[in-house]
Amino acid sequence: MRQTWQGHYLDGRSAARQPVTVQPLRGALHITTADGRTLTWPYTSIRQTQGAYEGEHVRLEHGGEISEALVVMDLDFLTALHKLAPELTTHVHDPARRAARVKLTALAALGALGLAMVLYLWGIPGLAGIVTPLVPVSWEQKLGRAVVDQLTAQQRTCQDASRGHILNDIVTRLTAAAPANPYHIQLLVLDSPVANALAAPGGYIIVFRGLLEMTESPEQLAGVLAHELQHIYQRHTTRLIIEQTSTGLLLAAVAGDFSGAMTYGVEATRAMGMLQYSRRHEKEADTEGMRLLMGAKIDPAGMIEFFELLKKRSPELPGMWKYVSSHPATEDRITYLKQLAGQGGAPPVAVSSNSEWRDIRNLCQ
Amino acid sequence: MSTVPQDSGTESPDAPPHMHQLSFWGTGGSLFGIHLVNLFLTLLTFGIYSFWAKVRVRAYLWSQTQFAADRLAYHGTGKELLRGFLRAVVLFGIPYTLLVSGPELAGADSTVQATAGLLAGGLVLVFIPVAIVAARRYRLSRTSWRGIRLSFRGSTWGFIKVFLTGMFLNVLTLGAYYPFFDIKRQAYLTSHTYVGNRRFHFDGEAWGLAKYFLWAYLLTPFTLGLCWFWYIALKKRYFWEHTTLEGSRFHLTITGTSLFWLQFTNLFLLVLTFGFAWPWVVVRNIDFVVSNLTLQGPAHLDAILQDSQAATPTGEGLDSFLDTGFDFG
Numbered sequence: 001m002r003q004t005w006q007g008h009y010l011d012g013r014s015a016a017r018q019p020v021t022v023q024p025l026r027g028a029l030h031i032t033t034a035d036g037r038t039l040t041w042p043y044t045s046i047r048q049t050q051g052a053y054e055g056e057h058v059r060l061e062h063g064g065e066i067s068e069a070l071v072v073m074d075l076d077f078l079t080a081l082h083k084l085a086p087e088l089t090t091h092v093h094d095p096a097r098r099a100a101r102v103k104l105t106a107l108a109a110l111g112a113l114g115l116a117m118v119l120y121l122w123g124i125p126g127l128a129g130i131v132t133p134l135v136p137v138s139w140e141q142k143l144g145r146a147v148v149d150q151l152t153a154q155q156r157t158c159q160d161a162s163r164g165h166i167l168n169d170i171v172t173r174l175t176a177a178a179p180a181n182p183y184h185i186q187l188l189v190l191d192s193p194v195a196n197a198l199a200a201p202g203g204y205i206i207v208f209r210g211l212l213e214m215t216e217s218p219e220q221l222a223g224v225l226a227h228e229l230q231h232i233y234q235r236h237t238t239r240l241i242i243e244q245t246s247t248g249l250l251l252a253a254v255a256g257d258f259s260g261a262m263t264y265g266v267e268a269t270r271a272m273g274m275l276q277y278s279r280r281h282e283k284e285a286d287t288e289g290m291r292l293l294m295g296a297k298i299d300p301a302g303m304i305e306f307f308e309l310l311k312k313r314s315p316e317l318p319g320m321w322k323y324v325s326s327h328p329a330t331e332d333r334i335t336y337l338k339q340l341a342g343q344g345g346a347p348p349v350a351v352s353s354n355s356e357w358r359d360i361r362n363l364c365q
Numbered sequence: 366m367s368t369v370p371q372d373s374g375t376e377s378p379d380a381p382p383h384m385h386q387l388s389f390w391g392t393g394g395s396l397f398g399i400h401l402v403n404l405f406l407t408l409l410t411f412g413i414y415s416f417w418a419k420v421r422v423r424a425y426l427w428s429q430t431q432f433a434a435d436r437l438a439y440h441g442t443g444k445e446l447l448r449g450f451l452r453a454v455v456l457f458g459i460p461y462t463l464l465v466s467g468p469e470l471a472g473a474d475s476t477v478q479a480t481a482g483l484l485a486g487g488l489v490l491v492f493i494p495v496a497i498v499a500a501r502r503y504r505l506s507r508t509s510w511r512g513i514r515l516s517f518r519g520s521t522w523g524f525i526k527v528f529l530t531g532m533f534l535n536v537l538t539l540g541a542y543y544p545f546f547d548i549k550r551q552a553y554l555t556s557h558t559y560v561g562n563r564r565f566h567f568d569g570e571a572w573g574l575a576k577y578f579l580w581a582y583l584l585t586p587f588t589l590g591l592c593w594f595w596y597i598a599l600k601k602r603y604f605w606e607h608t609t610l611e612g613s614r615f616h617l618t619i620t621g622t623s624l625f626w627l628q629f630t631n632l633f634l635l636v637l638t639f640g641f642a643w644p645w646v647v648v649r650n651i652d653f654v655v656s657n658l659t660l661q662g663p664a665h666l667d668a669i670l671q672d673s674q675a676a677t678p679t680g681e682g683l684d685s686f687l688d689t690g691f692d693f694g
Contacts, residue, residue, distance in 0.1 A: 011512070012512045013670065014513075015511040015512070015667055015668070015670075016667040053395055053428075055390050057436070059436070066514065069438075102398070105402055108401050108402045109401045111405045112408055116408055250408075
């Protein structure tokens with residue numbers, strides 16, 4: 001076996017490279033310079049800083065903050081060290097183990113994928129679950145107020161004390177059936193042909209005229225209101241903000257820093273991820289809303305009828321498209337709502353007559 | 366990525382006696398492997414490992430950069446980066462967040478909110494030069510060549526002045542001052558950089574650059590902005606051509622066309638692979654500058670002596686926070 005190697009020595013005081021001869025001994029490296037000086041470096045006191053990758057020279061360092069260095073070109077030098085003093089050189093790279101590195105890296109990649117899935121599916125929603133109750137209701141109300149202000153600045157609200165009381169009756173029945181909560185619910189009807197309703201955090205529910213006109217019975221509107229109420233009670237907006245922030249932080253940590261380095265693929269993934277969280281919240285609003293409805297003794301058939309109306313109005317694109325939607329597919333919603341309603345409950349008490357309801361639909365005129 | 370056979374440690378006997386070529390030996394594949402392991406460990410530790418991950422990447426990239434028969438070495442630690450990050454959060458992150466969100470949450474009126482917003486903007490404006498200098502100081506002090514540490518010895522306050530007056534004049538002249546600002550900034554950063562006890566010098570003048578800046582500005586609508594690749598390559602060449610060490614001068618041989626082609630293919634790669642080609646892009650970008658960089662002249666490199674300087678790593682954390690990048694070619 002080869003006894004000596006050629007290398008270069010850097011003494012840490014000047015940039016001059018001194019050619020040296022290196023001889024590995026049982027417990028230390030024996031280094032001899034051209035002018036005959038010798039150095040002895042015990043194996044335990046040397047650090048290897050380069051030489052683990054293809055094409056790198058072996059660089060060993062010795063000393064404190066400003067260290068001496070030894071550079072040897074030949075990788076066999078490392079193999080010789082391991083053969084000579086295996087127990088003292090465990091901290092030095094072994095070229096024989098390079099093949100294993102690819103396998104370990106592949107394992108790490110799989111591990112990373114697994115961890116990412118776990119964090120995404122349970123870790124982040126779990127974190128949101130812990131942090132959300134800590135957010136003060138007053139913050140939510142401020143945010144909700146800002147949303148309402150912006151919407152009412154663009155459209156007028158429909159107010160009619162004589163007819164509007166039926167809407168408030170529905171809200172009262174629903175809120176009475178809900179467990180104790182700090183929210184004061186306010187219902188607003190906006191004069192807009194859009195067929196939609198939304199819940200702003202802190203207790204505001206906004207119903208657009210278009211949706212009101214679409215409903216055929218008070219029970220149908222009650223279904224929508226129950227769904228929106230649950231968005232408020234379950235604090236979905238706050239939850240989503242926390243989920244969005246933590247997903248962003250996680251992706252930033254993964255990409256290495258806050259720079260946009262990997263945002264090419266990462267933003268698309270994040271958007272898809274947020275949509276999935278959104279679909280979860282929508283499903284929760286559906287199921288808890290249905291429970292609230294039944295608890296308030298309002299006929300659950302109304303909620304299901306409304307979704308059937310939705311389905312007729314806007315037929316959905318099939319298959320994969322549901323992954324880019326913020327709501328679950330309407331067909332799926334109808335299915336699980338029917339299941340819940342079928343579990344029975346107290347017999348429903350009517351809200352108002354259908355003729356009264358046709359009148360309410362024209363609230364905005 | 367270079368396919369030249371591995372350097373034996375001595376310069377080729379045919380090369381001119383006073384020319385030192387820089388080279389980069391890193392590969393996208395190795396860097397990708399490092400990134401994968403980093404990703405796994407970062408996720409496992411809920412992000413704490415990201416500081417050590419950065420050190421691993423830098424140690425690899427530095428050790429693949431070769432100059433005058435020796436490779437650069439990186440001596441930073443994850444702990445230093447973590448401390449720097451925490452310091453940046455305390456000195457900048459928290460005051461900034463308080464100024465931006467505090468008045469609104471406390472229900473203060475709009476004048477208070479506006480003042481706080483202005484103060485926050487002022488804070489950012491001051492911290493950008495602070496971060497640039499501190500990051501440079503830290504990174505250089507943790508970089509060594511032939512065992513000799515590099516250092517940055519310019520004062521933070523000096524650079525803040527250069528930066529803020531430059532920004533102010535930029536706004537005042539609607540951007541016409543920019544090449545002058547660029548030169549002043551580069552002059553300050555380069556001329557206070559040392560390798561061991563030897564100083565780098567910068568002898569560029571703004572007028573040399575301003576003429577081309579004007580051309581690029583005028584040609585923008587005709588070339589749909591592509592002339593800026595030409596200007597940026599020219600600027601990089603100019604900066605290196607006017608950087609000297611030990612009586613020798615650097616030379617960079619990149620062109621606007623090659624720069625454009627590099628960025629274009631990088632973008633293409635990234636989009637095609639949903640960002641997974643990032644390690645290859647990093648390697649290509651470094652290789653592009655390093656392999657075209659040489660030092661020409663009778664530099665007595667062997668005579669450079671060690672002259673150590675400590676550095677606090679605050680700027681490091683701030684730098685990544687503000688995404689100002691590392692100013693090195």
